[in-house]
Amino acid sequence: MTRSTQLRTPTTAPSATTATSGTTAQPAAAPTKPVVTAAGILDVVNERQESGFxxxxxxxxxAHDVRVPAALIRAAGLRTGDFVVGVCDRPRMLARVETINGHRLGAVRGRPHFRDLTPLHRPAKEHVALAGLAVERAKRLVEQGQDVVILLDSLTRLCRAHNNAATSGGRTLSGGVDAAAVHGPKRLFGAARLAEEGGSLTLLATALVETGSRADDYFFEELKSTGNMELRLDRVLAGKRVYPAVHAVASGTRREELLLSPAELAATRRLRRALQTGDGPANMQSLLEKVRRTPDNATLLRQLQHTAPGV
Structure with a gap:
C-alpha cells in the first residue's frame, strides 16, 4: 500500500506595493503643503530694522499680522510703508518676498530715498532771492524801453517766505509776523511803473484772503494799497458754479476816472450802487447774463441805464 503525498508550493504574504512586469516599485508621493501667501503694509518696529510686520x-x-524677519527686510531692501506680497513657510511668518508696491524685486532695487528727492518747494531764502532776481531782470529790460509783465503767484506766499527768512530779534506783530517781513514785497510790488522815457513794468499778483490766518490778513492789508487794481473772487458764486466768480462790488480800479469817460464813469458808479442792493449773488448772475449778450462795455452800460433799477 502506497501513501500519497501532496506537496504545496509555498506562497508569500501579499505586499502593499504593487508593480507591473518590468518596472521597479515606487513609494507613494507625500502630500505637498499648500502655498500660503501674505500681503500688507510693512511696519518696521524700530530704526535698526530688527523685525517688522x-x-x-x-x-x-x-492678530492676523504677518511677521517679517530682519534678514528678509535687509535682503529685499524693504522700507516702512511698502506694500509687500510674499509667501509664508510657517504660520504668520514671511519667508519670501514676491512683489514690493506691485513691482518685482529687481525693479525696486536702487530706488531713491524720500529724503533725497528734490522737493517741489524750496527754502524761504531761495524764494526771496528768485523773486528779487526776476524783478531786477525786468528792470533791466524796462531800461531798454521794453514793456514787461510779471505774473506772481502768490504775493502772500512771498510774504510768508520773507517772514520765515527774517532774522530773529526783530519786532514781532500779532500772528507771528516780523515787522520787517513786508518791506521786501512792498519794494517788489512797488517797482511797477510806466517810464516817461519809454518802457513799463506791470505786476499781476494773486493774494490769499479769508484763510483764517491773521498773518495773511496783515500781508493783504499792508500790500493792497500798493496796487492800483483789485479783482476779488466770490466764494458764494464759486460754490454755485457761477463763473467768472467775481465779486464786482469789492473789485475795482483806483483812479478809474483816468480810464473812463464822464458818462461811462457815472454809469459805472450807478451800477455799483445797484449791485449792492438786494441779493448780491443773484444780481451778479443777472449781470453776467447781460455781459454775455452784449458786444462791449459801452453797449452794456447803455442797456443797463434802461433796465437796471438805480442805473
Missing amino acids: LRAEGCRAS
Missing part, C-alpha cells in the same frame, strides 16, 4: 488690516495692528 505686514499689517493685514489697513495700518492698524491686528
